[in-house]
Structure formats: C-alpha cells, structure tokens
Amino acid sequence: MSVVQLNFWLMPNGDFDTISTLQKEIAHFEKWHTNIHIEPTVIPWSHVWDRLMNVHKHQGELTPPDIIQIGTTWVSTLSYLGVLRDIGSFFDDAFTSDIIAPLRESSSSFETGGLMSVPWLADIRMLYYRIDVLRLFGFSSRDLATTDSFKEVCIKIQKNRKSEEDISAFRVSGHSETVLIHDLAPWIWGNGGTFLTSNLKKVAFDEKPAKEAIHWYFDLLNQLYGGRGRNRKYGIIPTGTFFSGKYAMEVVGKSPLYNISNLKHSNYSQEVTKNYGIVPIPKGPKGNVPFIGGSGLAIPTWSRYPEEAAEWIRFLVSPESQLRHGYRIGVFPSRVSLLEDYFKDAKEDFEVITSTLEKGKSLPNSPLLGTLERIITAFSDRILKSIRSGEYSAEFLEKEIKQAATEANYIFSMYI
Amino acid sequence: MKKTVKTRKKRSEKNAALNELWHIISQDKDPDALFSHALNMLSKFLGKIEAAIFVWAPWESVLRSQKVIRSNILQDGDEVIVITRESPLWGLCSGITDIVIERENEASICVALRTEGDFLGMLRITRLAGNKFSRINLSQVRLFCAELSITMNNLKVFLQNEKHVRQLRASFEISSNIVKSLHLNELLKLVVKSIVSHMGFDRVRLYLVDRKKQILKGEVSYDLRGSIQSLEKEEFPLKPRVHPLVDHILGDGNNFVNRIFHDVVVFVPLQVKDIVVGVLVVDNILSQQRITLEETQTTQSFAGQIAMAVENARLFEKIEELSITDSLTGLFVLRHFKERLETEVYRCKRYKTSIALFVIDIDDFKPINDTYGHPFGDLVLQSVTQSIKSILRQTDFACRYGGDEFMVCLSNIKKEDAIHLGLRLLETIRMAKPVPEAGSLDLSVSIGVAMFPESSEDIEDVLKKADQALYYSKEKGKGQISSWWDMKESKDKE
Numbered sequence: 001m002s003v004v005q006l007n008f009w010l011m012p013n014g015d016f017d018t019i020s021t022l023q024k025e026i027a028h029f030e031k032w033h034t035n036i037h038i039e040p041t042v043i044p045w046s047h048v049w050d051r052l053m054n055v056h057k058h059q060g061e062l063t064p065p066d067i068i069q070i071g072t073t074w075v076s077t078l079s080y081l082g083v084l085r086d087i088g089s090f091f092d093d094a095f096t097s098d099i100i101a102p103l104r105e106s107s108s109s110f111e112t113g114g115l116m117s118v119p120w121l122a123d124i125r126m127l128y129y130r131i132d133v134l135r136l137f138g139f140s141s142r143d144l145a146t147t148d149s150f151k152e153v154c155i156k157i158q159k160n161r162k163s164e165e166d167i168s169a170f171r172v173s174g175h176s177e178t179v180l181i182h183d184l185a186p187w188i189w190g191n192g193g194t195f196l197t198s199n200l201k202k203v204a205f206d207e208k209p210a211k212e213a214i215h216w217y218f219d220l221l222n223q224l225y226g227g228r229g230r231n232r233k234y235g236i237i238p239t240g241t242f243f244s245g246k247y248a249m250e251v252v253g254k255s256p257l258y259n260i261s262n263l264k265h266s267n268y269s270q271e272v273t274k275n276y277g278i279v280p281i282p283k284g285p286k287g288n289v290p291f292i293g294g295s296g297l298a299i300p301t302w303s304r305y306p307e308e309a310a311e312w313i314r315f316l317v318s319p320e321s322q323l324r325h326g327y328r329i330g331v332f333p334s335r336v337s338l339l340e341d342y343f344k345d346a347k348e349d350f351e352v353i354t355s356t357l358e359k360g361k362s363l364p365n366s367p368l369l370g371t372l373e374r375i376i377t378a379f380s381d382r383i384l385k386s387i388r389s390g391e392y393s394a395e396f397l398e399k400e401i402k403q404a405a406t407e408a409n410y411i412f413s414m415y416i
Numbered sequence: 417m418k419k420t421v422k423t424r425k426k427r428s429e430k431n432a433a434l435n436e437l438w439h440i441i442s443q444d445k446d447p448d449a450l451f452s453h454a455l456n457m458l459s460k461f462l463g464k465i466e467a468a469i470f471v472w473a474p475w476e477s478v479l480r481s482q483k484v485i486r487s488n489i490l491q492d493g494d495e496v497i498v499i500t501r502e503s504p505l506w507g508l509c510s511g512i513t514d515i516v517i518e519r520e521n522e523a524s525i526c527v528a529l530r531t532e533g534d535f536l537g538m539l540r541i542t543r544l545a546g547n548k549f550s551r552i553n554l555s556q557v558r559l560f561c562a563e564l565s566i567t568m569n570n571l572k573v574f575l576q577n578e579k580h581v582r583q584l585r586a587s588f589e590i591s592s593n594i595v596k597s598l599h600l601n602e603l604l605k606l607v608v609k610s611i612v613s614h615m616g617f618d619r620v621r622l623y624l625v626d627r628k629k630q631i632l633k634g635e636v637s638y639d640l641r642g643s644i645q646s647l648e649k650e651e652f653p654l655k656p657r658v659h660p661l662v663d664h665i666l667g668d669g670n671n672f673v674n675r676i677f678h679d680v681v682v683f684v685p686l687q688v689k690d691i692v693v694g695v696l697v698v699d700n701i702l703s704q705q706r707i708t709l710e711e712t713q714t715t716q717s718f719a720g721q722i723a724m725a726v727e728n729a730r731l732f733e734k735i736e737e738l739s740i741t742d743s744l745t746g747l748f749v750l751r752h753f754k755e756r757l758e759t760e761v762y763r764c765k766r767y768k769t770s771i772a773l774f775v776i777d778i779d780d781f782k783p784i785n786d787t788y789g790h791p792f793g794d795l796v797l798q799s800v801t802q803s804i805k806s807i808l809r810q811t812d813f814a815c816r817y818g819g820d821e822f823m824v825c826l827s828n829i830k831k832e833d834a835i836h837l838g839l840r841l842l843e844t845i846r847m848a849k850p851v852p853e854a855g856s857l858d859l860s861v862s863i864g865v866a867m868f869p870e871s872s873e874d875i876e877d878v879l880k881k882a883d884q885a886l887y888y889s890k891e892k893g894k895g896q897i898s899s900w901w902d903m904k905e906s907k908d909k910e
Contacts (some may be wrong), residue, residue, distance in 0.1 A: 012494070019489045044494030053703045057616035057640070077702050081618070082641045371701055410660065411677070411701060 004308050008040045009065040011048055011295065013329040016256075018042045021328045029315045036308050041065070049074070052300075056083050059302055066303040067312060070117055072106040072293045073182075073363055073373070079109040079116045080367035085299045086114035090310035095317070098335045100124075102292040102362035110365050117296035118313050119334035121326070123253030125186065125281065125291045126356055132275040133157065133167055133248040141279050144249075147190065150282040151220055157248050158224045169224055171242055171250040179217075179380035181373045185291045185363060186251070188213040190284025195372065196364045202412060203372070206405035211398075213284065218383050218397055227390045242276075245269025251281065253293070256330025258346060278352045280359075292360040294334060371411050379404040450571055451483035452490050454564055459485050461560075462541065462553065468493055469529075469564075471537040472509070479505070479538055509535050514558065516549070523548045527561040531569040539564065583714050586614035594721050600729040601636075607696075607722055608638035615711060616640075617698045621647060623661060624686075624694035624726065630654045632662050632695070640703075665692050679706045684715050686723035693723045742816040744794060745801040753815030753823060757875055760827050764868060771868050772834035774824040775882040776804070776841075779860045779894040781820035800861065803844040807837050823882075831867055831899070838863050838897040846895075860895035862886055871900050 012018045019042060026038045043051060048068075055064045070078065078084050086109065088096070096104060096115060103119035127144055134140060137156055143149045157169040172179055181195070188195065193210025196203055204210060240246030243256065244267055257273055281290045297313045299306050315321055322333035323341060333342060336357070343350035363369060382400055386392040451469045458467055466486045470479035470493075477500070481493025499509055505526060507515060514527040523543045529536040539561050543549065549557070593610040597603045608620040619639040626633050632654060634647025652659040656666055664683040677699075684696040698715055700707055740752035748756065760771050778784075778800060785793040797820065804814050804822060814824040826834055845861050864886030872878035881900040889898040 012491075019491065020487075042491045044492055046494060047492060050705060053705050057703070057705075080641075081702055367702060370704055374704065414699075415701070 003035055003037050004305050005037045005039050006066045006305060006309055006312055007063065008038050008067045008069075008312070009043050009048065009051075010040055010069040011045050012042055013331070016329045018329075021325065024328070025316065025321055025325055028321070029312065033311060033315075036311065038312060045071075052078070052083060055302070056081065056300075064302045064304075065300065066305055067309045068298050068300060069120065069295050070298050071295050072103060072117070072119065073369055075107050075117050075296070075298070076110045076365050076367045077370045078298070080111070083300055084109075084116040085301050085303065085306060086112065086116060087118065087299050087306075087310060087313075088115035090314070091115065091118065098337050100292060100334055100336055100357060102360055103294055103296070103334055106293070106362035106365055107296050108365065110367055117298040118317055119294055119296045120316060120322075121295050121329075122332040122334045123292065123294040124332050124353060124356055124360065125182075125251050125253040125293075126278045126352055127249060127281055128242050128252045129249045129277050129279065130167070130247075130272065130275055131277050132271070141277055144279045144282055147187065147216065147282045147284050151216075151223075154220060154249070155223055167245070168247050169249060170220070171247040172221070177384060178377060179221075179384065181363065181376045182291045182293060183251070184214065184217060184376065184380075186281045186289055187217050187284065189289035189291075189361065190281065190286060191216070192284075192286035194364075196366060200364055200366045203405050203408045205376075206401050209286070211401055214401060215394060215397060218387070218392070219394075221384070222387045222392045226387045226392055241267075243268045243272055245272050253291075254331045255349075258342070259327040259330065278349050280352055280355050288359055290356045290360040292357070292362055294332075296334075368412060368415055372408055375404050375408045375411075445571070445574065447482065447568075447571060447575075450567065454560075455483055455485040455490060458541070458560065459488055461556070462543075464543070466542040468495065468540050469537065470495075470497065470540065472535050474535075482537075505538070508538055514554075514561075516554070518548065525549055525554065525557060527557055529561055529565040529568060531565045534569075536565055536568050536572075579710070583710065587714060587718060589614050590718055591721060594718065594725045598729050598732040600726065600733055603725055603729045604636045605638070605644060607725075608636055609644070611696075611698065611715065612638050612640060615698070615715065617707070617711075618700045618702050618705075619698070621697045621699075622694060623647070623650070623697070625654070625665065625692060632659075632665060635694075661695060661697065665695055677701070680704060682707050682712050682715065684712075684719045686719050686726065688720070688723045688727050693726055696722065745797060745816050747801055747804075747822070748813060748815040750815055750817055750823075753813065753817075753825070754875065756813055757825055760825055761868060761875055761878075763827070769828045770830065770870060771878075772826040772829050772831070773866050773868070773878050773882045774822075774826070774834075774838060774841075775817070775864045775879075775886045776800075776822040776824065776861050777886055777890070778820040779862055779890075784857070796859065799848050799859070800845055803841060803848055806844060807841050823879075831870070831901075834865055834867070835897065835899065838865060842895065842897060862889035862894050863897040864889055864900070865897060866900040 010018065010022065013021065019040060022040055026040070030037065048070075052068065052070075075084070099107075099119050100122055103122060104115075107115060107117040107119050109116050127150075129141065129144060131141075134143070134153065137153070137160070139153050139156075143153050154169040157167070160166070161168060172183055185195070188205065188210045191209045191213035193207065193213055194204045195210070205214065242250035242252060255278075256268070257276065280288050282288070297316060299309045299313070303309050316325070317334065319335070319338055319341075322335060322338055325331075326333045326338075326342060332353075333339065339353060339357075340350060343353065366372070379400055383392065383397060386396055455467050455469065459465060464487075466484070468481045468484040470481050472479055477498065479497040479499060481495040484491050484493045484495075497503075497505065499505055504517075505515065508526060508528040512528065513530075514525055517524045517526070524540060526538050526540045528538055539557070541549075541557065590607075590610045593606045594603070596606055604622055608622055611617065611620045617640070619637060621637040622635045623632050624635055625631075630653065632652045634650030637645045637647050652662050654662055654665065656663060656668060661683070665685060680701055681697065681699045684698065685692050686694040686696060696715070696719060698707065740748055742749055757773075763769070764771055778796065781793065781796070784796055797816075800822070801814075801816075804824060808814060808824070809826070811827045812825060814822060817823045826837060829837075842861065842863065845859055848859060864882045864884065866872055866878045866881035866885060868875075868878045872881055885898045885900040885903050888903040889896050892898065
C-alpha cells in the first residue's frame with residue numbers, strides 16, 4: 001500500500017512548542033490511517049501569507065502545501081483570489097451547524113457562501129483581569145461592566161505606576177506596539193458603529209458611532225501611555241503579556257490556564273495563575289459585542305490529495321482531538337458542543353464565554369478586509385506615534401480618521 | 417599515542433562528513449532547503465544544540481532568522497534583531513568574525529556569514545545545560561560558516577540570474593503578445609492578460625487618454641482569477657485633483673495612493689515621445705505582496721512598446737474606417753454596404769425575417785451645385801446624411817451610393833413600417849436647413865423601396881427593384897416615396 005504524504009503548513013502556537021504538541025495528534029491519526037503521513041511545517045504568522053501567495057502565483061515552481069492553517073479574517077481574500085477549494089461537501093450539516101456561528105460565517109466564501117475553511121482554534125475575546133490588583137485599588141469585577149467604569153479603573157491603576165517594574169493597567173493585544181482592527185472592533189461595535197456599510201461597498205468607521213468609539217479608545221491609551229519618554233525608552237507600552245504578570249487587564253481570546261501543566265510555563269507568572277478572573281468585554285452604550293475570530297484548516301485548490309486532506313481535517317476537528325489539543329496549547333475549540341467540557345472545572349468562566357458567544361461577532365466578510373486591516377494599522381500607528389510624542393489631540397485623530405476613510409473608500413471603489 | 421590516532425581518525429571522519437555535507441548543500445537551489453540541510457548537518461555534527469541562521473537586511477538594519485533547529489526539530493524563524501551601533505552584535509556587521517557569549521548555563525556563539533567583505537548574515541549556536549564550545553568546535557564552526565557563506569553567495573547569484581532569466585522570458589512573451597493584434601480592443605486584452613500571467617500581479621487595469629474629449633477613459637481590467645472586465649464606465653476629466661489616476665497622467669504622483677499603497681500599486685504611464693496616451697495600473701492590493709523595484713522596472717520597460725502598439729492600432733482602425741466609410745458623410749462606401757447587406761440577407765433567410773432597402777436621390781442636386789457652388793453642395797449632402805442617420809435604428813445601416821444617391825438597409829422590418837420611416841425621412845429633409853445662406857431653398861429627396869424576400873430573390877434583385885421604384889418616384893413628380901410593389905401594381909393596371 002502506498003503512503004500519501006500530506007504537507008501541512010501550520011502556524012506557531014505562541015507559548016507552546018507547535019511541532020511537539022502536534023506530533024501527538026499526528027501519532028493518533030497515523031495509527032488509524034496507515035496510508036497517510038502528515039509532514040508538518042511551522043511557518044510564522046508574519047511569513048505564511050507571503051509564502052501562500054508565492055505558491056499560488058508561481059504554481060509548479062515551489063513545493064505546495066496540501067492543507068493550510070489560516071486566520072478566519074483571510075478566508076474571504078484567499079477565496080476571492082482562487083487559493084481555497086470549497087470543502088463543504090466533505091463535512092455534514094450536523095458538524096457545520098455545531099461550529100461557533102461567527103466563525104462559520106467568516107469561513108464562508110464572500111461570493112458563493114461555500115465553506116472554504118473549517119474553523120479549528122477559536123479566538124473568543126474576553127477581558128482578563130487580576131483580582132488582587134483590582135482589590136488593591138478598591139475595585140471588583142463589577143467595575144469592569146461598562147466602558148466608562150472600565151476606563152476609570154484603568155486610569156486609577158496607571159496613575160499609581162511609578163516605574164517600569166510596576167504593573168501596568170491595560171495591554172493592547174499583539175506582539176508589537178500596534179492597534180489592530182480586532183482591537184478596535186468590540187469598542188466600535190459596542191457603541192453602535194461598524195467598519196463597513198451594510199452593502200460592504202464603503203467604510204463606515206468615519207461615521208459618528210464608530211468615530212466616538214475610536215476617540216474613546218485612543219483617548220484611553222493617551223491617558224495611560226501618552227507623553228514623550230513617560231514609560232519606556234523605545235516604546236510607550238510595556239513588553240510582556242497579561243499572563244507574564246505585567247498588566248492588570250488585557251482583552252484575550254485564549255486561555256492557557258485550564259490545563260494544570262500549562263500553569264508551570266516559564267513565561268507565566270504564578271501570581272497571575274492564582275489571581276485572575278474573566279469578564280465579558282465592558283458594555284458600551286449599545287451593548288457588549290465581543291470579537292470572535294481564530295484560525296481554520298483549508299485545502300488549497302492546488303492540493304494533490306484533497307480527500308486525504310479532508311480526512312486529516314475531520315480528525316483535527318473531532319471532539320477528542322479538539323479538546324486534547326486545545327488544552328495542550330491553551331486555545332478554545334471551535335465547536336459549541338465542546339465548550340462545556342472544556343470549562344468543566346471553571347463553571348463561572350463558562351458563563352462568561354456563553355454570554356460572549358451569544359453577543360460576539362466576526363469582522364465583515366469582504367475580500368478587501370486585508371486591505372482595510374492594513375489601512376487601520378497604518379492609521380493606528382500614526383495615532384500611537386502622536387501619543388508617544390505627546391502631540392496627540394482629538395482634532396488630530398479626527399483628521400486622521402477622515403484621511404483613512406478616504407484612502408479605504410478609494411481602494412473599495414477600485415474593487416467592489 | 418593510541419588516543420591521538422583515535423582522535424585524528426574521528427576528526428578526519430568528521431571532515432569527510434563535512435565535505436559530504438557541502439557536496440549536498442551546493443546542489444540546493446532554494447534558500448529554505450539550503451538552511452534546513454545546513455542546520456540538520458550542524459546538529460548531527462555538534463550534538464544537542466539550538467541553532468538559527470539569520471539573514472542581514474541592510475535597508476532595515478535588522479537580522480531576520482530564517483530557519484531554527486531546536487531539539488532536532490526544524491522550524492521557520494521569526495526572530496528579528498535590530499542592529500544599531502550600540503547593539504552587542506554590531507561588531508559582526510563591521511568586520512568581526514565571531515562573538516562568544518558564555519553564561520552560567522548557556523554558551524552561544526554568533527558567527528558572521530560573510531563573503532568578499534559583504535556581510536550576509538549570522539549563524540547563532542547555543543548550547544544548553546552548561547555545555548561549552550571547545551576550541552576545536554569553534555574552529556569547525558568557523559570553517560562551516562565560511563563554506564556556508566560561499567554557498568549562500570553562490571545561491572544568491574544563481575537566484576538573481578534565474579530571476580533575470582524569468583523576467584527576460586516574461587518581457588519576451590509580453591513583447592510578442594503586444595504585436596499580435598492590430599485591433600485596439602483585442603490588443604488591450606492581450607496586453608493585460610499577458611502582464612498578469614507572466615508577472616504574477618493581482619490585477620492590471622488599462623486606461624487611455626481621449627484627446628478629443630480631454631478625458632481619461634477606462635478600457636479593460638484582468639485579474640489573477642482570469643476574469644476580464646470592461647472599464648468603459650470609468651471616465652475622468654483630465655484636470656488636476658479629480659482622481660489620483662489623472663494626477664499621475666498630469667505628472668503629480670504625490671497623492672495618498674502613492675503614500676499608502678506605493679508598494680502594492682504601481683502606475684505606469686504609456687508614452688509615445690512626450691505624449692501620454694494612457695496609463696497602466698498594476699496592483700497587488702488583495703495579495704498584499706510588495707511589488708519589487710525590478711518588477712516595476714520590467715513593467716515600465718514595455719510601457720513604450722504598449723503605447724506604440726496602442727497608437728498603431730488606433731491608426732490601423734482609422735485607416736480601416738477610412739476604407740469602409742465615405743470621407744464626406746461618414747456613411748459606408750458601396751463595397752462595404754454590399755458586404756453588410758449580404759450578411760443581412762443571410763440572416764433574413766435563417767431567421768425568416770424581412771429587410772427593406774431604400775434608394776434615395778436628392779432632387780435637383782445639379783442646379784443646387786451650379787447655383788451655390790460645390791462647397792455648398794457638400795453641406796447639403798452632409799445635411800441629408802444627418803437626416804438619414806436620425807431615422808436609423810441600431811441595426812440599420814446606410815451608404816453613399818455615387819454623387820447624390822444614398823442607400824439604406826432597414827433590418828427586420830415590415831412593409832408598412834418601412835414606408836412609415838420613409839415618410840418621416842422625407843419630412844425631416846424637407847424641414848432641414850443646411851446653411852442659413854441657402855435662404856428659402858426647398859430641399860427634397862425621392863425614395864424607392866423594395867423588400868427582401870417579399871419582392872426580390874437576391875441582393876442584385878432587391879437593389880434593382882429599389883432603383884426602379886426610385887425612378888417611379890421621380891416620374892411621379894419627386895419628393896415622394898414609392899415602393900416596388902405599388903409601382904408594379906400600378907403598371908400592371910396600365
């Protein structure tokens with residue numbers, strides 16, 4: 001019997017060794033599928049898009065992957081460019097209806113509605129906070145219920161920060177000092193705003209509700225980190241993560257702390273593991289609308305073995321594998337029916353995630369989402385620069401929002 | 417003594433293995449494979465290590481890790497080390513061969529990858545658990561790095577050559593496609609298709625300048641998915657600050673598209689001598705792949721050819737138009753009219769429809785010419801042409817047939833409707849005032865009509881019968897329309 005080798009491109013897990021954790025799943029799979037061999041290649045998030053595009057544009061010249069792990073926000077653009085195969089026929093309705101709804105929507109084709117990627121690891125954003133730090137300042141989780149009270153908590157904690165060693169109030173997600181589209185999303189949605197108009201033909205982040213939320217967010221960052229040299233030599237936001245004990249609060253979409261062995265991770269602070277709590281994203285004037293994203297598994301159009309690739313995907317999204325792997329790397333499963341099991345030892349957190357799932361949504365399903373992300377990132381970089389230099393003002397932000405909207409609308413007019 | 421022999425033997429075995437490694441590595445034609453092989457071999461050679469190969473990006477002043485080996489597992493690297501004059505690794509960029517860092521439980525060696533004075537990158541090897549590097553280890557690593565640098569440099573040259581060959585091939589293919597057609601629409605499609613196929617851009621759009629209307633007009637777009645689209649709805653006045661595209665044509669490229677999207681959108685003006693005939697817009701907006709300087713230059717290199725081909729195609733179409741149209745009236749010449757008529761007759765037979773043929777003659781044209789002169793006669797001919805054009809439907813066509821005679825083919829029409837259109841034409845011409853100087857000139861025409869297939873067997877027959885009907889109109893006193901069937905009926909009665 002000949003063995004089919006599936007080239008699997010996946011992205012790093014962050015804190016946990018990707019290959020060694022995945023090898024355990026591969027061993028399970030290959031035990032029962034002796035005709036299939038999985039060959040994983042770990043490619044950093046920052047490289048994978050470019051490598052995919054190179055393979056797509058120069059087919060035949062480079063070794064192509066048979067299965068790829070992709071962010072849910074990429075599905076639309078990759079489908080539009082013809083990179084992804086519609087894989088709906090490989091999965092039954094019972095399975096697809098079990099996928100967390102916003103993930104299912106963002107994994108479908110913008111044009112045909114077909115399933116282009118199977119959600120695998122869910123990024124369900126909630127507010128993580130340090131119980132001990134809040135208590136020290138006389139606060140509790142109730143003070144994180146609304147955007148106004150949350151801002152108050154942040155400012156009070158930050159005012160007490162005297163040196164770089166002291167805990168900081170609130171962390172912007174991501175590795176570098178950048179505000180990404182999904183960092184802004186919950187605050188914009190919670191204020192009744194959107195990024196795009198309902199027909200997806202123009203931007204709407206320059207309209208009143210979205211603009212107010214953008215002002216609220218950057219004003220918060222300015223109050224926390226504004227001014228030349230107030231915090232660090234090279235940046236305004238301290239390095240490190242919530243789990244490493246550097247912050248009192250962070251909006252996070254994963255939870256590595258439900259697995260006892262993960263608690264011993266060298267990057268994690270023992271103070272955090274003993275003293276953390278989760279609440280839904282603070283409620284804005286129009287409610288609480290968290291961001292839900294993540295990554296999925298897709299079969300490229302050039303995959304040599306689509307049937308076998310689908311078999312591997314079916315295995316990875318099976319209840320057993322999702323729970324095992326999810327615990328191991330601290331990421332939530334993409335199937336609603338598995339969440340209760342996942343949170344079996346944390347009933348209170350399960351309630352928070354249930355309410356997040358009810359209200360959460362994904363970013364608009366448009367092939368130009370990548371371009372919009374790029375514009376928002378460049379715009380945010382300019383605002384952060386002004387915060388760093390102490391030149392930030394509401395007028396400056398207003399002008400920059402208008403400029404970013406003009407840029408985005410021009411690009412949209414060329415494509416849609 | 418025995419120990420020395422054993423050590424020597426071991427060292428020579430290692431050297432042989434190293435030679436074998438270089439033999440394998442020198443065959444690699446892909447940096448990914450080269451770095452993977454190199455790290456694998458290094459790991460076998462030095463035992464339990466963590467090693468990473470970094471490539472130097474001088475324009476950003478950073479070292480980017482490409483490949484990492486950790487516990488014998490290879491991964492793509494994502495570490496970026498910013499190098500400044502204060503950085504501990506600055507020395508590697510400025511000429512030092514290696515830097516050894518020893519800590520309590522960890523020993524690292526960072527070795528520069530350099531050929532002929534050019535700094536290419538760095539190899540960093542770390543040994544954990546208190547294992548330090550011996551002097552022999554260090555000299556072997558230095559040797560390894562010297563060989564790796566040469567191979568990296570060779571590969572770099574090889575890849576650059578390969579890229580140039582690919583670009584030359586693309587240029588050749590695109591150039592051959594540009595001259596494949598003289599028809600403007602077909603040419604434009606060929607141009608955009610071949611640029612996307614050979615250069616791998618997401619999309620190419622082409623706009624041409626309409627000098628008469630002073631606008632920039634969208635023509636055609638082609639994308640990576642193979643979808644070709646007309647851009648005919650896009651029109652921009654050639655004025656500053658109306659649209660970023662126009663600004664480029666007018667020589668002002670300092671707009672937000674250039675500022676924000678300069679690496680994914682490139683505007684290539686199409687110029688013949690100093691005249692801009694259009695603009696080619698290539699973009700990687702969706703794939704977000706940076707368009708390199710070489711790609712921009714290659715695209716720019718055939719902009720002149722495209723512009724020339726566009727001008728040639730326009731000239732060719734003009735000549736073609738001149739050969740089928742009458743220069744004074746713009747109507748078809750008789751030869752082309754007959755060719756079109758043949759197609760219409762074929763269509764009539766196939767779809768069981770009818771056509772009407774008008775033969776039109778200006779009444780008393782010779783006296784008009786004699787009285788007012790030939791330039792005035794020309795104005796009369798143009799005036800009648802305008803009246804004829806005003807009654808034509810989209811599928812109808814007309815020709816100038818001799819000095820003051822015209823023919824009109826009305827397709828898919830009934831007798832009564834043809835007569836009705838003829839009467840409308842008579843009225844329109846009667847009301848027309850060719851030039852104010854003509855004063856009370858009474859301009860009229862006579863029309864003869866025949867139908868196919870009702871009253872004729874073939875083209876020659878329908879032409880003959882319409883002509884007979886025209887003379888019948890003249891006989892009856894001019895300024896009227898006569899059909900061949902009415903004429904026949906009336907003559908039969910006589």
